[in-house]
Amino acid sequence: MISEIMSKDIISGNTDSSIKDIAKMMKENNIGFIPIKDKDNYVGVITDRDICLAVPTIKSVNDKVKPYITNNIECVSTTDTIDEALKIMSDKKIKRLLVKEKDNIVGILSLSDILNYTNNSNLINTFKTIFYIHDNTKNISAEIDEFYL
Secondary structure (H helix, E strand, O other), X not given: OHHHHOEOOOOOEEXXXXXXHHHHHHHHHOOOEEEEEEOOEEEEEEEHHHHHHHHHHOOOOOOEOHXXXXXXXXXXXXXXXXXXHHHHHHHHOOOEEEEEEOOEEEEEEEHHHHHHHOOOOHHHHHHHHHOOEXXXXXXXXXXXXXXXX
């Protein structure tokens, strides 16, 4: 079950946080994913990649994070299976999910959490799906070798 392997410590920001504040939280906690709240409700997430992609449009590191968050929050339940979580990650091409218990966010599940827990056969296929790279000239598939996981 998801509840056995998820990270229970949720480090979150809010819509009034600056990009600099979020980047500092990521650095201090060695994480690349922060859920964002508006008051007591989670309204989105931001990743280190989101910040990197936003750099050309950011006027100041003191800009509010709100315009740069992903508002579509993908969740699993504490009672869902690892395979159900991997399917969502694969379908959505994401590496992390918020974990719900009833209507409350109680944790974060990452591919690393799953990798550290199991030798699930769907894991390699999920990695390949998420890390698939496409450009206009050619298709490149991320090489995943069991020796390098």
